[in-house]
Structure formats: structure tokens, C-alpha cells
Amino acid sequence: MKVGIVGGGMMGVSLGYFLSQQGAEVEIFEAASHLGGLADSVVLSDGTSVDRFYHTILSSDSHLRELCAELGIADKLRFRETRMGFFYRGQIHSMNNIVEFLRFPPLNWIDRFRLGLTVLYAQLVRDWHRLEGVSVEEWLLRLSGRRTFENIWRPMLKAKFDGGFERTPATYIWSRLVRMKSTRSGASQKEEAGHVIGGYATLIDAMVDRINAAGGSIHLCSPVQEILIEQGRARGLRSSHDEHVFDAVVAALQAPVFRRMIPCAGEDYRDAIDSTEYLGVICPLMVLDRPLTGFWTLNITDDQIPFTGVIETTTYIDPGFVGGHHLIYLPKYTAPGSAWQQMSDEQITKTWLQNLQAMFPGFDQEWIHDFTVHRERHVEPLHWLNSSSLIPEFITPVDNLYLATTAQIYPALTNGESVTRHARQLAEIILRGRPGAANLSPDVVVSESVVDTARI
Numbered sequence: 001m002k003v004g005i006v007g008g009g010m011m012g013v014s015l016g017y018f019l020s021q022q023g024a025e026v027e028i029f030e031a032a033s034h035l036g037g038l039a040d041s042v043v044l045s046d047g048t049s050v051d052r053f054y055h056t057i058l059s060s061d062s063h064l065r066e067l068c069a070e071l072g073i074a075d076k077l078r079f080r081e082t083r084m085g086f087f088y089r090g091q092i093h094s095m096n097n098i099v100e101f102l103r104f105p106p107l108n109w110i111d112r113f114r115l116g117l118t119v120l121y122a123q124l125v126r127d128w129h130r131l132e133g134v135s136v137e138e139w140l141l142r143l144s145g146r147r148t149f150e151n152i153w154r155p156m157l158k159a160k161f162d163g164g165f166e167r168t169p170a171t172y173i174w175s176r177l178v179r180m181k182s183t184r185s186g187a188s189q190k191e192e193a194g195h196v197i198g199g200y201a202t203l204i205d206a207m208v209d210r211i212n213a214a215g216g217s218i219h220l221c222s223p224v225q226e227i228l229i230e231q232g233r234a235r236g237l238r239s240s241h242d243e244h245v246f247d248a249v250v251a252a253l254q255a256p257v258f259r260r261m262i263p264c265a266g267e268d269y270r271d272a273i274d275s276t277e278y279l280g281v282i283c284p285l286m287v288l289d290r291p292l293t294g295f296w297t298l299n300i301t302d303d304q305i306p307f308t309g310v311i312e313t314t315t316y317i318d319p320g321f322v323g324g325h326h327l328i329y330l331p332k333y334t335a336p337g338s339a340w341q342q343m344s345d346e347q348i349t350k351t352w353l354q355n356l357q358a359m360f361p362g363f364d365q366e367w368i369h370d371f372t373v374h375r376e377r378h379v380e381p382l383h384w385l386n387s388s389s390l391i392p393e394f395i396t397p398v399d400n401l402y403l404a405t406t407a408q409i410y411p412a413l414t415n416g417e418s419v420t421r422h423a424r425q426l427a428e429i430i431l432r433g434r435p436g437a438a439n440l441s442p443d444v445v446v447s448e449s450v451v452d453t454a455r456i
């Protein structure tokens with residue numbers, strides 16, 4: 001079976017790997033000059049290669065750990081105990097153990113108890129469908145109470161969604177609470193975060209080696225312009241260089257990009273694909289000569305500050321692996337059409353540095369080795385209240401054409417763990433053959449990858 005894969009991000013490369021290991025002849029077409037997509041690396045001014053966006057692996061990411069073992073790179077995984085904090089009204093509060101939690105000033109005893117209960121209650125929910133019709137605001141107000149909602153949840157949600165979150169279901173916060181709790185184990189409830197030495201590029205390179213060894217090939221600098229559809233059937237694709245014929249084509253990228261590639265698919269299908277919306281991100285990477293916060297994540301509960309958190313990955317990556325530098329990511333998620341995405345890199349740099357200075361009065365810009373602004377428009381698929389039936393299915397109405405996209409990963413979060421797990425399951429479906437696969441309801445396709453909360 002000859003399979004053409006469009007997109008060489010984590011999804012496309014892992015699909016290529018799983019398919020090639022089961023005998024499929026795989027070709028991956030990537031528009032950029034390198035693989036990785038959102039999980040790619042950037043080279044700093046001194047030649048050090050680092051993740052363009054922060055990519056944390058949790059100790060509970062079992063599929064990713066299995067995959068690394070299968071590829072012989074498990075020895076490159078590193079985990080460390082990490083700390084998390086909150087920036088609230090100009091002060092940093094550590095939130096890592098029960099004592100710190102009980103001291104957290106914005107909340108009184110009852111609020112703290114209810115906040116703890118919210119986290120615990122989330123772990124007990126097994127049927128996420130019940131949360132799909134409940135707004136995140138209603139759910140959090142009911143469990144945590146008004147004061148906690150106004151002081152903690154509202155500013156965090158407002159920042160995350162770049163404004164309104166009225167249509168966001170409770171599944172959004174539930175999957176986050178379950179994922180974050182999954183990494184805390186034992187009586188101490190200590191949190192561990194980790195990485196692959198060399199970043200996700202190491203994982204991608206290892207999969208590419210296996211694809212090549214199995215006779216597959218990778219085409220870089222090869223943007224696919226059209227997926228060729230004739231009489232309701234995909235017969236191949238046209239890249240910037242050539243036409244290629246395949247038994248099956250898989251688009252492994254975001255829905256709006258896919259839509260542009262299928263002018264000959266039915267108008268109804270193209271409109272349905274169009275309804276998938278995404279949060280974008282503006283995420284400066286600041287490289288310092290010293291640590292800044294000591295926290296893996298500093299959550300910001302002040303909506304005057306444009307970025308949603310301060311993520312210092314060198315709290316769990318030994319700086320020795322990244323040229324001795326300290327890496328700090330300052331993400332701002334952006335709603336579709338957000339004015340933030342219109343700002344120049346210079347404006348972003350100026351605004352971000354002014355805010356950092358206000359947050360950390362002792363911060364000296366002399367410590368900065370590099371400050372680069374990275375941005376993307378299609379990062380996190382948005383899911384609204386009662387909208388899971390609108391998620392584009394893996395099996396498309398066009399014969400031999402499949403769509404593998406992060407929007408299908410719901411309500412789990414989109415990350416290396418869920419993307420590689422999803423890709424493994426989709427490879428099985430392709431190889432099982434279209435007739436059998438057609439019997440799977442969309443819900444099965446979605447639920448196979450996400451329902452088990454232990455896996456989120």
C-alpha cells in the first residue's frame with residue numbers, strides 16, 4: 001500500500017512511522033525545509049538548537065515513553081521534580097504542597113477547601129460527555145465558588161482564550177485538571193516534568209530513520225498544493241514540484257489548511273471543515289544567562305499582563321543540554337482574528353519586556369542572550385458547548401482520503417502524548433482497510449483516543 005502523507009509535524013511523522021513499520025510504503029511531504037511543525041527547533045545566535053515552543057513531557061505520558069523505548073531513545077528521556085507558582089497582585093506564590101496551598105492569600109479556608117475539592121472531583125469524572133453541555137464557568141462556579149472563580153479561574157480563562165470563554169465547555173478545564181494531577185503521585189504529591197535530550201527533534205529523527213530504513217521517503221520544501229480527487233476518490237497529490245500517485249492520502253495538518261487543498265471535494269464537506277477554529281499563539285523565547293523564577297510554570301492571574309504564564313523549561317532541562325542557557329517562554333494565546341497577531345515583533349518585544357520588568361523589578365535586560373518572537377495561527381483547536389459531533393472525522397467522504405488532525409483529539413489535550421497515540425490508532429484504521437473502518441462511528445474514532453481519563 002502506497003500512502004502519501006501531507007505534513008511532517010509530529011502527527012505526520014508518527015503516522016508515517018507506524019504505517020511503515022507495518023509494511024506500508026510511505027512518502028511524507030513537508031512544506032518547510034525541516035520536519036517538526038509546531039514541535040520543531042530553532043537555532044540560537046551561538047548555534048545551540050532548542051525547542052521553538054516549550055515541550056514538556058509528563059512522567060505519566062505512557063505512550064510517549066513506550067514510543068521512545070520502541071525507538072531505542074528511552075535513555076534520552078529526563079525527568080525532574082518541578083515547582084509551580086502563581087503571580088497574583090504583584091506577588092509570586094509557590095503552590096507545590098498542601099502547606100503552601102493552605103497559605104494561598106487570595107482565598108479563605110472555605111475557598112481553598114473548595115478549590116482542592118474541584119481538583120479531586122475532576123479525577124472522579126469518568127464520563128466526559130456529561131460535561132460537554134455545561135459551560136466551564138458554570139462548572140467552576142458550582143465547585144470552586146464565586147471568590148475563587150473571580151480571583152483565579154476567570155483571569156486565567158480570559159488570558160487563555162484571549163477574551164471570551166462563554167461557549168467553552170467544562171471538558172476544557174476537566175482534561176487539564178486530570179492531566180496535571182496525573183503527574184503527581186504518592187503521598188508527597190510531587191510533580192515531575194521532563195523532556196527528550198535534544199527536544200522533540202530527537203524523537204522525530206528517530207522515527208524518520210525507521211521510515212527510511214523501511215523504504216519510505218521524506219520530501220522537504222514540498223508544499224502540497226492540491227490533493228487530486230477524481231470521481232469521489234483521492235488518487236494522489238500535487239506538490240510544488242510534481243504529481244504523485246498513491247493508494248491512500250492522509251492530510252496530517254490543521255483543518256483550514258486541509259480545506260484549501262481539496263477544491264474538488266464536495267462543498268458541504270469543505271464548509272464543515274471550515275467550521276473548525278483554533279487558538280493561535282505568540283510565544284517569545286527569552287534566553288537568559290541565569291534562572292528567572294525557579295518555577296516550571298508561573299501562572300499569571302492578572303489580566304493586565306499580556307502573556308498567560310512564564311514557562312522556564314530549564315527548571316527541568318539541565319542547562320548543560322542547551323548550551324548552558326536558561327530558557328523562558330512567554331506565551332500569549334490568541335483568538336481567531338486577534339489584533340495581537342497584527343503587532344510587529346518589535347512591538348511584542350517592547351510590551352513583553354516592559355511587563356516582565358514590572359513583574360520582576362530586579363530583572364536586568366543585560367541578562368538576555370536572545371529574545372525572539374515566535375508565532376502560529378493554528379495551534380489549539382477550539383471546542384464549543386455540545387460541539388463534539390462537529391469534529392471532522394478521520395475518514396473523509398472522499399475514498400482513500402483521510403484527515404489526521406489535532407481537532408480530533410478531544411477532550412484530551414493536544415501534545416506529544418496524545419498526538420502520537422492518535423497517530424498509532426489512525427495507522428491501524430488505515431491498514432485495517434476502508435470497508436472495516438467505515439463501520440466505526442465517528443464517536444468510536446474520537447473516543448478510542450480520548451475517553452479513558454487515565455490516559456489524558
Ligand SMILES: Cc1cc2nc3c(=O)[nH]c(=O)nc-3n(C[C@H](O)[C@H](O)[C@H](O)COP(=O)(O)OP(=O)(O)OC[C@H]3O[C@@H](n4cnc5c(N)ncnc54)[C@H](O)[C@@H]3O)c2cc1C
Nearest residue numbers: 007009010011031037038039053055056223224414415416
Ligand atoms: C506554545 C505551544 C506549547 C506547547 N506545549 C506542549 C507541551 O508542553 N508538550 C507537548 O507534548 N506538546 C506541546 N505542544 C503541542 C504540540 O507541539 C502539538 O500538539 C503537535 O506538535 C502538533 O503536531 P501536528 O503534526 O498535528 O501539527 P503541526 O506541527 O502544525 O504540523 C503540520 C505540518 O504540516 C506542514 N504543512 C502545512 N501546510 C503544508 C502543505 N501545504 N504541504 C505540506 N506540508 C504542509 C507544516 O509545515 C507542519 O510541519 C505545544 C504547542 C505550542 C504551539
